[in-house]
Amino acid sequence: MKRERATAVLVEMLDRLEQGAWPLNLVEEIHLFGSYARGALEVGDVDVVVEHATDARWTRESLDAFCDGRDSYVTMRQALRGRRRGVSFQFQERKALESEGIDLSLLWRRxxxxxxxxxxxxxxxxxxxxxxxxxDHVLPSYEAIADLLPRPVRIDLHRLCTEGAVTVAAFSLPDAWPTSARAAAHVQGRWALNSPLRRAAAAALARLESTGQALERVEVHGQHLVYGTADEAVDCFVDLGWRYWRSAERYLDDGQAWFEVLPATARQPLHALHVTPVALA
Incomplete structure (x- = not known):
């Protein structure tokens, strides 16, 4: 991404911050780091650290998201960047980054x-x-797509791999549809024709099907492919665009694989991470 475009993304973020609508009224500090902060003319994503307070609504919605296995920061992330892409947010990570010796550049403080x-x-x-x-936190198994991985995900993968808990395969994911009528009907009935999630889910299921994975034992973006399937009967969770990543380690600990599609967009080439517990590898 050109620096000019990255700057425009940050300017729009500040415009939204100035409006002060919830949850941006909870933001306490914003810092920049990485390539953009150092002046690079070409950047991957703009690395932004956000420190924030909480209120009763935030606590309630975060708890609901946690119980559902969803990312509790979806609302905050969307409020900051709108429909723009190209920003990688680190929430409540200022002290951790500073302890790693990473230079932060203050952008705004309450x-x-x-x-x-x-x-x-x-x-x-x-x-x-x-x-x-x-x-940082990049291993050869996913180095080719490291720019597509948020830093917290890279940290998780690095730890899980170096602990010997999982194996990771990263690869491009061609557009395809599963041959299973049940799987195809699930995707068609769940997402609109032009939804990027429809495209991502179909490609993921087709890939898993080609490996011999029984699709009736797959959970797709928070829903069982076959209604009524017991949680313990799931072999693999398909996540689309990091929505449920915070639940990944729980599934992996239970011996279930994790299939992440990134990015879940309408036009960009798709890539995938297949994270498999060592016991299943």
């Missing part, structure tokens, strides 16, 4: 006018010599 953040953003001058920052 109590300051947003114009101050705009001035700080303008002061981050381009540096042709900066180059892109190397990705």
């Amino acid at each position: 109590g300051e006018p947003v114009v101050t953040a705009r001035q700080r953003l303008a002061a981050l001058t381009p540096d042709p010599a900066a180059g892109r920052a190397p990705r």
Whole structure:
């Protein structure tokens, strides 16, 4: 992504922050780090650290998301970036990043006018010599798609792999449809024709089917492919765009594989991660 486009994404984020609607009224600090903060002319995603407070509504919705195995930060993430892509958010990670020696550049702190953040953003001058920052927590098994993985996911994968708990395969995912009539009907009935999730789910199920995976033992983006299937009968969870990633380790601990499609978009080439517990590999 060109630096100019990345800057435009951040300017729009500050515009939304200035409006102060929930949950952005909970934001306490925003910091930048990585390639963009160092002045690179080309960046992957803009790395943004967000520190925030909570309120009763946040606590309630986060608890609901946790119980459902969903990402509790979907609402905050969408409020910050709107329909834009190209931003990788780290929530409540400032101290952890600083402890790793990662330089953070303050963009905004509660109590300051947003114009101050705009001035700080303008002061981050381009540096042709900066180059892109190397990705940390990357192993050869997923190095080829490391730019598509949020940093928290890379950290999780690195830990699970180095502990010997899982094996990871990363690969491109061609558009395809499963031959199973039940699986095809599930996808067609669940998502609209132009939904990127429909495309991603169909490709994932076709891939799993080609490996010999029994699709009636697959859970797709939070729903069993076969209604009434017991949780313990699931062999593999298919996630589309990190929505349920926070539940991945629980499934892996139970001996169930995890199939992640990224990005779940309408046009971009699809890629996938197949994370398998070592006991099943």
